[in-house]
Amino acid sequence: MHSRLILGIESSCDETAAAVVRSGSETLSNVVASQMTMHAVYGGVVPELASREHLRNIVPVVREALTRANLAFTDLDAIAVTEGPGLAGALLVGITYAKSLAFALGKPLIAVNHLEGHIHAVLLEMRERQQAAFELPILALVVSGGHTHLYLADEQNDAWTYRNVGRTLDDAAGEAFDKVAKLLGLGYPGGPWIDALALYGDPRAVEFRMAQIKSKPGHMPHSDNDRHHDFSFSGIKTAVLRHVETHGLRASIDARRAALAQIAVPTLADILPLCDAATLGLIASFQHAVVSYLLRGTFAAAEASGSRAILVSGGVAANRELRTRFTAEAAGRGLPIAFPSLALSTDNAAMIAAAAWPRLQRRLFAPAELQATAQLRLG
Ligand code: KG4
Ligand code: ZN
Secondary structure, X not given: OOOOEEEEEEOOOOEEEEEEEEOOOEEEEEEEEEOHHHHHOOOOOOHHHHHHHHHHHHHHHHHHHHHHHOOOHHHOOEEEEEEEOOOHHHHHHHHHHHHHHHHHHOOOEEEEEHHHHHHHHHHHHHHHOOOOOOOOOXXXXXXXXXXXXXXXXXXXXXXXEEEEEEEEOXXXXXXXXXHHHHHOOXXXXXXXXXXXXXXXXXXXXXXXXXXXXXXXXXXXXXXXXXXXXXXXXXXXXXXXXXXXXXXXXXXXXXXXXHHHHOOOOOOHHHHHHHOOHHHHHHHHHHHHHHHHHHHHHHHHHHHHHOOOEEEEEOHHHHOHHHHHHHHHHHHHHOOOEEOOOHHHHOOOOHHHHHHHHHHHHOOOOOOOOOOOOOOOOOO
């Protein structure tokens, strides 16, 4: 099939995004309007505010994506939109807009799973770098504020399949970063702050034990191949809280929170002097424990499933310790590994347009009555 232009639209959480991608391999534009600073005031995403902001941003963001790509609406071959998972009201804004646009232009509409999008963010950038495609199957860790999933991804004749081989049973890894940061009086979202501050602390200062998840009775694996590599992040959050209480860190947390509340957009230079060695050690140890845990689960799943390559995507894939240690572990095992650029780690629409490309080739179009599916699963 000759080259095709897909407009991707993403509005599942707190970013309104639109992008134009040619044939799943060339990004012509990638526009993201982030609501982060608005939600930061509340210490988390407020669903009603998110929907309102998507409504305000969707038209200018899509228009900007076309302008930057130097295209008119009539040049497009298809419209792709995130169907789920995500916030129902937020998803609805993108879906309603995409449906109307597809109808008005007489172009096909393609529904994309947000998690599949995160996987295709990496595949898109590999094609852009003209890097040889990975051998299949690929073990993909999708790790963000809402998800911690392991998928075995495979493809035949443009039909991608995903088998879920692991997931979190409670909080997502990014959620654990955000909650621990909040607990320590740091800003929202907490992941980037923990990432930056961990460099200054001793990762061996505090020892955390992560939950070893056993297969549920009745779901005993038939073979190693079937084993699930599940995660749980609620315990470490409680352990950090307990450490704060037993080591008298409360007063310094309150002081830090009060000092940061006076600064509109704090920088690392503002925060670092407000953190003592005990706090920095706690931060570094927390991150070290989470990364070790994700690393163990991911590589065990890769081995059990006979994966030929590893891919890590989603907001937490931006974490420097995670990238360094996963890269070293993969090299030691002779497994190729890839991460998205920082821009494509967090939510964006280029990944939605890229994931839609194999569907366009197979003419897998969404019905006119496409609905938002907040709990949509992959695989
Ligand atoms: O993929 P994403 O933008 O949105 C979701 O779909 O959730 O991921 C956002 C999450 C937040 O929890 C944020 O704290 C985390 O990714 N995050 C990080 C880093 N950058 C973002 N976590 C650890 N280290 C980072 N550098
Ligand atoms: Zn996401």
